[in-house]
Amino acid sequence: MAVVLAGTAPLAGQTTLRQAAAVRAIPIGAAASADEYGSSDLLKNPAYANLLSSQYSMLEPGNAMKWDVTQPTQTTFNFQPGDELVAFAQANGMRVRGHNLCWHTQFPSWLAPYAARATPAQMATLLENHITAEVSHFKGQVFAWDVVNEAFNDPSGSAVPGLRDSIWYDQPGIGQSGTGYIEQAFRWAHAADPNALLFYNDYSIEGPGAKFTAVYNMVQDFVQRGVPIHGVGFEMHLMTNGYPSAAGLAQNMQQLAALGLQVHITEMDVRLPVDSNGNASAANLQAQAQVYQTIMTVCLQQPNCTAFQVWGVSYADSWIPGFFPGYGAALPFDKNDQPTAAFNALVTAMQTTAPMLNANYVVNAAGYQGGAVAPGEIVTIYGANYGPANLVDYQLDASGKFSTSLAGVEVLFDGVPAPLVYALAGQVSAIVPFGVAGKQQTAVQYQYNPGNGAVASNTATMPVTAAAPAIFAFDATGSGPGAILNVDYKVNGASNPVAAGGVIQVFGTGGGAIVGGATDGALAPGAAALATQPVTATIGGVAAFVGYAGAAPGLVNGAMQVNLTIPPGLAPGPQPVVITVGTAASQKGITVAVK
Numbered sequence: 276m277a278v279v280l281a282g283t284a285p286l287a288g289q290t291t292l293r294q295a296a297a298v299r300a301i302p303i304g305a306a307a308s309a310d311e312y313g314s315s316d317l318l319k320n321p322a323y324a325n326l327l328s329s330q331y332s333m334l335e336p337g338n339a340m341k342w343d344v345t346q347p348t349q350t351t352f353n354f355q356p357g358d359e360l361v362a363f364a365q366a367n368g369m370r371v372r373g374h375n376l377c378w379h380t381q382f383p384s385w386l387a388p389y390a391a392r393a394t395p396a397q398m399a400t401l402l403e404n405h406i407t408a409e410v411s412h413f414k415g416q417v418f419a420w421d422v423v424n425e426a427f428n429d430p431s432g433s434a435v436p437g438l439r440d441s442i443w444y445d446q447p448g449i450g451q452s453g454t455g456y457i458e459q460a461f462r463w464a465h466a467a468d469p470n471a472l473l474f475y476n477d478y479s480i481e482g483p484g485a486k487f488t489a490v491y492n493m494v495q496d497f498v499q500r501g502v503p504i505h506g507v508g509f510e511m512h513l514m515t516n517g518y519p520s521a522a523g524l525a526q527n528m529q530q531l532a533a534l535g536l537q538v539h540i541t542e543m544d545v546r547l548p549v550d551s552n553g554n555a556s557a558a559n560l561q562a563q564a565q566v567y568q569t570i571m572t573v574c575l576q577q578p579n580c581t582a583f584q585v586w587g588v589s590y591a592d593s594w595i596p597g598f599f600p601g602y603g604a605a606l607p608f609d610k611n612d613q614p615t616a617a618f619n620a621l622v623t624a625m626q627t628t629a630p631m632l633n634a635n636y637v638v639n640a641a642g643y644q645g646g647a648v649a650p651g652e653i654v655t656i657y658g659a660n661y662g663p664a665n666l667v668d669y670q671l672d673a674s675g676k677f678s679t680s681l682a683g684v685e686v687l688f689d690g691v692p693a694p695l696v697y698a699l700a701g702q703v704s705a706i707v708p709f710g711v712a713g714k715q716q717t718a719v720q721y722q723y724n725p726g727n728g729a730v731a732s733n734t735a736t737m738p739v740t741a742a743a744p745a746i747f748a749f750d751a752t753g754s755g756p757g758a759i760l761n762v763d764y765k766v767n768g769a770s771n772p773v774a775a776g777g778v779i780q781v782f783g784t785g786g787g788a789i790v791g792g793a794t795d796g797a798l799a800p801g802a803a804a805l806a807t808q809p810v811t812a813t814i815g816g817v818a819a820f821v822g823y824a825g826a827a828p829g830l831v832n833g834a835m836q837v838n839l840t841i842p843p844g845l846a847p848g849p850q851p852v853v854i855t856v857g858t859a860a861s862q863k864g865i866t867v868a869v870k
């Protein structure tokens with residue numbers, strides 16, 4: 276029997292949270308500290324640094340990016356502790372969430388006295404300058420910001436709560452009514468880093484109720500009016516009783532998804548009563564593990580739950596004992612950095628929750644249009660959130676065909692495994708088997724076998740169509756210069772345009788069945804025409820002669836090649852190319868460079 280000795284390297288050989296999350300295409304994070312309050316620098320503590328970087332793929336400064344640290348005087352900024360955390364994250368391949376830009380508390384000592392005599396215009400300038408300075412400083416380094424934190428009152432009864440008193444809202448405020456100050460904060464943050472995801476973050480909004488309604492009403496209004504907001508942070512500071520039900524949490528996430536908003540679980544912990552040594556009972560630790568498993572499972576089941584974070588690295592740096600005397604033991608690692616039952620529960624949830632398959636996220640790999648699939652169409656499937664952490668490219672099997680299994684991933688159409696082009700958790704490319712031809716619909720299922728048993732997605736039913744053509748863009752964006760060769764086999768483009776009368780080879784997919792049939796996953800042996808006719812094309816809106824439309828010899832079956840002759844009379848420069856197979860046209864926006 277193994278004996279765990281103090282000082283033994285923790286977790287040797289054991290799957291980490293970070294590894295388990297990587298195959299679910301979700302970042303897992305922890306609140307982290309450097310030396311922001313002048314105490315010893317936790318990042319310089321090897322045990323802390325090792326646990327943080329080995330177990331988590333994301334960090335959020337618990338305090339280092341708040342006002343009391345970042346603006347110590349009215350005219351000076353201090354981003355050094357935040358910079359240190361960002362550097363640590365970058366050195367360890369971790370993402371950084373920023374927290375926070377506008378809150379009602381944790382201020383530098385000069386701020387409350389200043390606010391007591393400032394005008395709303397002065398307060399607005401102060402907040403704008405702070406947000407602009409901080410977001411600009413961390414631009415490109417912080418992928419998501421909690422822009423405004425905890426702005427609503429706690430609910431009493433069923434009444435929808437109003438806004439909390441704050442120097443930014445009403446004491447004296449920045450001169451905006453209602454949620455206007457929050458809106459303004461989002462606008463300033465967006466102006467400073469248009470690529471950062473902007474979140475509203477709060478607690479007690481994880482389940483349905485009056486406080487969630489208040490937040491929902493605000494973000495719905497923001498979305499409808501185009502205020503730059505991308506998500507809502509659910510803090511998730513829980514106890515083992517009264518935590519949000521799985522159904523309630525899922526419902527809140529779905530309501531926000533319907534607005535196009537993401538959810539990040541930002542500050543999860545589950546506090547337990549502890550003895551004077553900080554130890555919780557085994558029964559409570561088990562109950563806590565169940566809470567962690569439930570919340571992680573719901574997150575993995577909801578496509579818009581896009582990050583999961585706990586509030587502290589281990590018991591040793593948790594805020595709970597200091598704020599809730601008699602409580603502690605709230606995190607997945609104990610005071611000796613050893614994994615707890617909650618750790619096991621999180622790993623179990625990540626290893627056993629079925630991946631998601633959504634028919635709306637199965638799209639043409641060239642044009643990204645969704646809807647019906649065609650025989651042989653190369654599709655990209657987004658969102659199937661269980662697969663290899665790193666991209667695995669196609670492999671040829673013993674018979675020279677594209678393999679139908681890549682690093683444990685399979686995609687089945689009516690039970691027939693599809694040849695795979697590449698596989699990555701959350702993004703897989705497959706070639707629809709030619710056998711779907713003539714069917715009304717096909718049942719699609721995604722599977723991943725990570726080595727501890729296959730986990731299958733739900734089955735999504737998709738309509739089948741004869742052809743769903745699209746042209747590959749040269750840069751894979753779905754528009755702009757196409758994947759087009761001139762007759763000399765050189766890539767067409769601004770520096771290599773083609774003259775009227777010249778012949779181009781246009782590459783795409785979705786042309787449908789091939790005359791004489793095609794073997795799934797095999798390389799096309801030679802020219803063979805598309806079965807669905809007619810095939811027509813326009814270049815610059817003018818009909819172009821179609822010399823050939825069919826398989827792309829040497830490329831995998833399902834790739835489509837169409838040879839077109841450039842019509843006379845076109846203006847030089849990029850001209851749109853559209854190919855129509857039967858009645859289905861390729862996407863707009865693909866161009867060929869004409870001389």
Ligand code: 9MR
Pocket residue numbers: 306337338380381424510542594
């Ligand atoms: O973890 C933070 C703790 O170190 C600070 O003392 C405290 C001061 O307000 O803030 C804690 O973090 C809070 C977070 O910023 C917002 N949500 C609640 C968190 C726990 O209080």
